[in-house]
Amino acid sequence: MEADDRISMTAVLIDEHIKEELTILQLSAWAGYSPGYFTRCFKRKFGISPMEYVKQRKLLTAAKEIAKGRRILDAALDYGWETHSGFTKSFTSVFGYSPVLLRAFYVRDASVKGDRQLMEAYIKTTRLYEKLEKLWQILCLTLKENKTEYDDEKVRMIYELAKTLHEGEKRKSGEEYITHPLNVAIILADMGNDETTVCAGLLHDVWREEYKKKILQEAGPAIGEILLSYEEFERTHESLDDRGVMVALSDRLHNMRTIEYVDPATWKRRAEDTLRLFSPIASKCADFRLRSELEERSIKFLSVDRMDEG
Known part of the structure; x- marks a missing residue:
């Protein structure tokens, strides 16, 4: 071993x-x-x-x-x-x-x-199959709760752009794909990131060669700069811009939250990659909640794999 x-x-x-x-x-x-x-x-x-x-x-x-x-x-x-x-x-x-x-x-x-609604020690999460408008409302509420300065019209425009570019795409869960970048944006907002980084989270999965020019034209160079940093981190696991790293970490967290919809054969590899690559980085540039949840979800699936082997 x-x-x-x-x-x-x-x-x-x-x-x-x-x-x-x-x-x-x-x-x-x-x-x-x-x-x-x-x-x-x-x-x-x-x-x-x-x-x-x-x-x-x-x-x-x-x-x-x-x-x-x-x-x-x-x-x-x-x-x-x-x-x-x-x-x-x-x-x-x-x-x-x-x-x-x-x-x-x-x-x-x-x-x-009169009930037991709890304040979790985790970053804000959402229910599966939540309606898009509800996710949008959660994003706006999270920005307000954290007193983040943002332009509602601009963020809505970025969301609509991402929604258009993801049109017709589905996640393994069967949800519309745009639910993933929306959740990434909510995670970023809950950790106190600024408007530009949250907008980059909305666009991170459409930062492709065929869309880069359109995104730069409509979203602007500031968001493009973060997306370039995110692209660099995804390729090398290194970046000089922490904002791109935060997008990558938030993307990984939401993917770990929905890992059960991925082929079980990939569970162990993805969980190990999260522990080996993402968790140590999270400890250096993010709050404790992010690292803790990444580790807990990884360990859960490593435990399942270990029991299966036993």
Whole structure:
């Protein structure tokens, strides 16, 4: 088994034993390496040390439970923190806000609406087979929620251009293809990207030779610059313009959210590529939620593949 496969297997095992007190000796033993060599391999793959990765996975899992109504201290104790204050400090350093905020939203929604609508620790997502106009409304609402300055008419024009160029195309799920760039734009908007980057997200999958001139004429050179950066990243996995990288990461996230519609034979390859290439890049230029969801969805399908092999 190659080093990357051993490290991926260890990441799966971490999630399976997430409530346990994990040590570097235990993790390296799972991989079959010495602690020092394992740490170097793991950091090369994920961009952080094994124990920092374990901490972040524990925090994300605890956050999801708190969002569903669990008491903060109970979640903290379950995942290895001895005090409320210690957990809060670690949580805030990773997420940028206190776990009390998650609890407050839960209590507010449960009391006002009488149900358990949750504030997820994930980037905004949408339902499959959502109507196009509803997705458009979600995009505009997300831009407003993040106080992003944007021209409604311009963004609508870019959306209509993308819709026209994608006309007749379908996704593997059977949805109109334009639902994918709309979702990419929503992800970009939810992470606080500016209007130009969001518009590039709407057009990223029609940035083809036959359409480039039309896009530059109608969308403008600023959007074209980001799309060129996106094209460079897709080809080389490197780019000097982080905006193009953000489009690529958002594209990958939505594709991972709908991976079940792809031929199962490609699940393992796509999940491994996401862990190997996209997750480390996400840790450097995006918020924690993006990296966490990319990893969680990848590990899920690696776990399925592993169970099938067993």
